[in-house]
Amino acid sequence: MKKKINIYLPLLIALAIIGGIYLGNHLNSQAPRLGLPSLTAPKSNKLSMIIDLISNAYVDSVATGELVEEAIPTILKKLDPHSTYIPARDMQEVNEEMQGNFGGIGVQFTIYNDTVQVVDVISGGPSQKLGIQPGDRIVAVNDSLIAGNGVKNETVMNLLRGEKGTRVNVDIKRKGINDLIAYEITRGDIPIISVDVDYMINDSTGYVKVSRFAEKTYTEFMKAMTNVDALGAQQVIIDLRGNPGGYLMAVVKMVNEFLDEGDLIVYTEGHSQARKTYTATGKASWADKRIFVLIDEYSASASEIFTGALQDNDKGIIVGRRSFGKGLVQEQIPFTDGSALRLTVARYYTPSGRCIQKPYDEGTEEYYHDLMNRAVHGELEEADSIQFSDTLRYETKGGRIVYGGGGIMPDYFVPLDTTGYSDYYSKITQKALVYHFAFDYTDSHRAELEQLKTPQEIVNHLKGENVMDQFISYAATKGVKRSESGLSVSGKIIETQLMAYIARNAIGDEGFYPIIQQIDKTLRKAIELSGENQTLSQLLAVTK
Known part of the structure; x- marks a missing residue:
């Protein structure tokens, strides 16, 4: 019996295999009749196959397009924090941000007490040409009432923005005039300003604030x-604090104005991307200036390229706190429906070889909690709390030691200033009372x-009007009672902010920044360094 089994077992196995092949082929041959795709689709098409199966065989009707829209971001989350999907509905806003302009009526507004209030009118824009003024209230747009109904910023922007040359009807309420004023405004190109302000701090020191890198x-x-x-x-203080980055070629061209011919600006490299190098051409229009760059934990991407290039080439003094650590290069791939994929394809490296990008191997959520973790660990207050690995040790062109591992560490660390904080100040800040009072005061x-034409004229005027006493009374009506102890600690900060915001409402950023610098500890440190009678090399030698 055992011998027979040994003889027939191979034959039985062969028959089973043949039967299995036949059955599989038979089932596959039936698949098209059931409306199913071939079950032998290659592995690389698995996602497409699943969508086809849902579309052709699922028990209920399903909008597979919506499934795809929801699935793409989930897939990208498995890659890195900056690979992202841009739906078609968001592409216009994204492109406007990078191109540096949009179609609109040319006003800056705020929403206060459910009322859209014009804060400023852009010079030369459509609204200014028609006579719209700061302080005007926008009551209706194209017969749609937008006052008193919980209107949101996004709603107002969507109503006011539009293609250049199109028209929009706006009803304005102005103080001193009983009836609404009706305007028909032809939208124009409205610039998105990247350089907020430039002015002289003193006879020899200039200040330039760059808020983004666009076209x-x-x-x-x-x-x-x-x-x-x-x-x-x-000497010039270039302020990149809070600058999230942007357009690579903008920062490359800017850095080129400070470096010697052949100096490395930045290079990129990725698994599927060959190394690409950007070097200075020798234009160097401002090579004769001493440059001080201000950064903080919100300075990212192109801001870090600018900072790293000057630091590694020993061409600037970096002041502030460690930058964000965003050094991934995205390539934008458009789709036919108007959406796009921004896929990370490479990393940025500073001239010394440092990778700007901070780690993200613990997931996106932990990655964005990094700034909170820095605060908890004391990094915002003490430079010594930051630990660097010797494996990430690099040298600048002049031999100074710098470290990689994420972000740019400044040459001169300035801790977050909390000396003027009090419970009184905290309550005022939580209710945004300084901002609201400043708007009301300016409006009145x-x-x-x-x-008044200069910041100092405004400061002198406001002190003469005892604006601080007016504010303290105003805060009390909003539920924040006068606190002598709080005022002794925070009074200077509050008064300076009041005057700076009123000046901004009156004459723009040219009024705000020269006043707020009085309580800006990081800027004050740069001003102190710029006032020392030392060369750039001597100032850098201290950090060697």
Whole structure:
């Protein structure tokens, strides 16, 4: 019996295999009749196959397009924190941000007490040409009431923005006039400004604030540098705090204005991307200036390229706190439906070889909690709390030691200033009372403020009007009672902020920044360094 089994077992196995092949082929041959795709689809098409199966065989009707839209971000989350999907509905806003302009009516507004209030009117824009003024209330847009109904910023922007040359009807309520004023506004190109302000801090020191890197940033930056140069600036403080980055070529062209010919600016490299190097051409329009760069934990991407290039080439003094650590290169791939994929394809490296990107191997959620973790670990207050690995040790062109591992560490660390914080100040801040009072005060005193042309004139005027006492009374009506102990600790901060915001409402950022610098510890440190009678090399030698 055992012998027979040994003889027939191979035959039985063979028959089973043949039967299995036949059955499989038979089932596959039936698949098209059931509306199913072939079950032998290659592995690389598994996602497409699942969508086809749901579309053709699922028990209920399903909008598979919506499934795809929801699935793509989930897939990208498994890659890195900056690979992202941009739906078609968001592409216009994304492109506007990078191109540096959008179609609109040319006003800056705020929503206060459910009312859309014009804060400023862009010079030369459609609204200014028609006579719309700061302080005007926008009541309706194209017959849609937008006052008193919990209107949101996004709603107002969607109503006011639009293609250049299109028209929009706006009803305005103005103080002193009983009836609404109706305007028909033809939308125009409204610039998104990258360089907020440039001015002279003193006779020899210029200040330039760059808030983003867009297509037109280089042109704006060169104009700002030319302005302070003409006023005698021997050194310039370039403020990149809070700058999230943006357009690579903008920052490359800007850095090129400070470096010697052949100096490395930045290079990129990835698994499927060959190394690409950007070097200085020798244009160096501002090579004769001492440069101080301000950064903080919100300075990212292109801001870090700018900072790293100057630091590694020993061409600038970096002041502030460690930058964000975003050093991944995204390539934008458009789809036919108007959406796009921004896929990370490489990493940025500074001239010394440092990778700007901080680790993200613990997941996206932990990655974005990094700034909170820095605060908990004391990094925002003490430079010594930051631990660096010797395996990530690099040298600048002049031999100074710098470290990689994520972000740019400044040459001169300035801790987060909390010395003026009190419970009184905290309550005022939580309710945004300084901002609201400043708007109300400006709105009520616009005629007299318009006669004042400089920040110092505004400060002198406001002190004469005892604006601080007015604010303390105003805060009390909003539930924050006067606190002598709180005022002794925070009074200077509150008063300076009040004057700075009123000045901004009256004459723009040219009024805000020169006033707020009085309580800006990081800027004050840069001003102190710039005032020392030392060369850039001598100042850098301290950090060697």
